[in-house]
Amino acid sequence: MIVGQQKKAEEIIEMLGTEWDSLLIVGCGTCVTVSLAGGEREVAALANLLKLYYGKKGKKITIATDTIIRQCDFEFIDDIAEKVEGHDLVLSLACGVGVQHMVERHPEKIILPGLNTSFYGATTAVGEWAERCIGCGECILDRFGGVCPVARCSKSLLNGPCGGSQDGKCEVDDGIDCGWELIYNRLNDLGLLEKLLVYEDPKDWQTYRDGGPRKLTNKEYYDG
Amino acid sequence: MYDVIFLGNQLKEPSLTTLQVDPEALLSCRGRVGDFSLRYRDNGQVREEKTLALVANLDYEHEAGLAGFPTFIEDTQIPEEGNLIFIQDYGQLAPAHINRMGLEKALAAAKGSSSRQVYYFYRSLRFTEGTDDIYEEARQAGVAFFRYEEGKLKVEEPGHLTYNRGGTSMELEGQVLTAPLLSPSPHLEKLARILRLNPSEEGYLQEENVYLAPTLTGRRGVYALGGARNPNSLGGFEEEACYTLEEIAALKNDLQPLVEDEREVDDKKCILCYTCYRVCPHAALEENEEQDAMEVLQEACWGCNGCISHCPAVAISIVGEEEEEKKPGLQVLMCENSAVTARKKLPKNIMDGFISREISCACSLKKEDIYAYLEDSADRVLILGCFEESCKHLEGEQRGQRIVDEVNETLKSLDLGEERVRFERLSPPMEADMKKLLGRWREGQL
């Protein structure tokens, strides 16, 4: 899922500025709820914190909240259209996708991001997520025993380790497992080490952002 | 449906229906006390059985106390002739039960032959198992006991020992037998994961928490015996095994939920993020496939409300509970397992001037509620809860502490005050402590 982390309260407050009396905080009920960053609970906590803050400052404001199922589909955004119109400022706790989709529906409104969207990741423990995929657009997991050299190796090397790892940890950060050690061990366990003898050509990054922002269509559904 | 499935060694008990399953073969465990579903491998096939209760009863992993020498546990054959040198407490103090085994073997060896000399070296003898008599008998049978200090005993191949104490030095020859060093069975890690238990720091199935004595685990209906627990408990095995079976028989007769309130999951709000499942210390939540949502297993629930406070979709609630009114002011939140009990021993007016609430556990704290209590800059929140390892809900107080730390850090970063939320620890018998804590809180001295 998309993993993000709520911005620090000071940053949010600075971003909100002073030119408003009513704020709507919109949460998202999918990825950021699961990654415990922007769901209904987080929205409620942030709202109460801001009330406390502005109360102390003596600033009279109203803060409303709502959490919709997803902010990356217009139908859900449309459900709260009136609410959005009715507030001076909107703070979205969705990932960057959701914020922008809301902007598209409400071009005249200021919609601010309350989250730092980070990566595509999996839950590794309660409250912990780790990056697994960078969305390169051309999956090569089959050739690497199910461990991605692009996402799991800090340097995205495709033909073997850099040699800088120590005790299985990356030289960039000893909190990171060396991706290539994972690849090697995995293929070794499977008895498929010879796959690594096949030279991997330089990656065509056009399928990644290097070709510009991407768009995908599914011919079965797409009308155009 | 069985009464008990033993994971590991089976105890024979004619009035309960029992089954033995090899812990290595266990694949999954779903359900709750009174209705566990176990899937396991049996002769190449996967079998599923249901049971009321589960007992993990494994052997320990053991290695020689002294490398290269045999240990004196049950299976060791005692040589018929020649001197014997028993050594316990080498490296690690031997638990009471191992003491007993050593003394019994030494006694048997001395009685069995009058021509050999039996020596017994120890750092500390345990008499908690009624081993006084065996010790006396062993001495009368001629076993020579020597206390040694760490580092003052040297054993060389092939059974040659040097001993120093208070200026005396001795050399002895004989077959050396040592107390085994016990460690958790290699199966325990996997078992803990499948049974959804948090192992202790040493790797045993039972966490070290006062509420779990003697054989309970955090999951109702799952018991730990023998090598599933730490070796200190070995001596009480018989009594504890009997206690466990008696409790299972009592549950078989009448199984009631532990708490009166029912907790329910709103299946329209639940997004199966599994946070509640992971956070629950008692494995009381499971996915209900028909409803496509989590479900609270009422008989397994201990009522901590950690699921309610941690659910990011606010999907879980207590049936019939009304939304509480958040009144700002000087708050005292009291854990029902410690502070509430202590307070009952104090006069009612001890709470004057506070807005006090009872909470099920520190893990049921919600950030949003704490902010709501702090409307005025004079408002503060005091949470009175349990010490680490005496929390009824195991990691509950740790979760509560994290929530408090997070709130205080955020408030400080916004210049909204420092330490406006305090989490103080208390124990039920200490009403004097509570009185003092409340007094200092009232005066702003905490």
Added chain:
Amino acid sequence: MSKIAVIGGGIAGTTVAVELARAGNEVTLIEKADTLGGNILDYGCKAVDKCIKCNLCLVDETVLEAQNSEAIEVIVQGQVRDLTGAPGSYCLTLETGGHLQEITDLDSIVLATGFLRWSDLETGTPEFSSDNRVIWASQLEESMKNRMDHGESADILQLGYNPRSVAFIQCNGSRSIQEKARYCSKICCGYSYRMARVLKHFYPDLEVTIFFIDFQEAGYFLDINFDELDQAGIKYINCKPIDVSAVDDRLRILYENQQEGQMEDLEADLLVLSEGLHPNEDNERWSMLFNLQQDRYGFLYPLLPEEETGIFLAGSIKGPRDIASTISDGKRVAYRLLRAGKKQLCESGGQGHV
């Protein structure tokens, strides 16, 4: 639904009573003193930074439940004087406040009258009882329970000054043929360590020395590791002191340093005598009244199967045990009783596998 009398309102008795009441039975809980709680009533929790498993916290809730339960009739200041009748229709005669009362039609009786502390027995060295620098462990427990402050400089011992050195002597009234108590009381090593730890917390510069013979396991848990005791700043000396005398305003304790083979002395401001568990003085009377047998130390055990006689023993009346095992023993007795005469489970038991 059965009618059961539980004699003794300490940990064991209240645990049994509460379990029986929860299962829907009518329970009369009889206690000799004027409140429930028994011996541990005055003991305090030993946690300072984290729980160290003294298990006292488990008791309060049970006592409160016993007091508040509608199914339990609590009779305090009640002494059992006589037993008549047969299994299923026992009759107990009690003396309460000077007059006698009868409790009839009892299906079963649970006897849980606990133990006596060594200091409760009328033995001991007279010259010590008048010196307030020598106290029993139970007195230290009481001052810990009622400590007046929560903070760094609590004068927990209420000495009025900061003590520099405290010594403990273990095994008083236990492990001794002379004192007619050769058995180990099991709990003293554990509680003395825990108390020493509390002392070190409140008086950080305090020297704590414990004179011991052997070190026994301090409960189910691995927290107390003899090899790590040094780190707690508690000094363990392996011998029983030979002499204690008063020198100015301090105590001088004479002992043999076995390692060096010479006599040494220690100066202390306070000497704490750890005390073991002894059979209650009523045990002999109970053995006659309830047809029980006393073991060679004076603790009780049943002559006939308890399920047949309907008379069950619970707790330390049977022998020394710590709080946690007293609670589980109490529960076990309740479970057995509730199975109404069915054979005891797990009779053959079986040893723990290693």
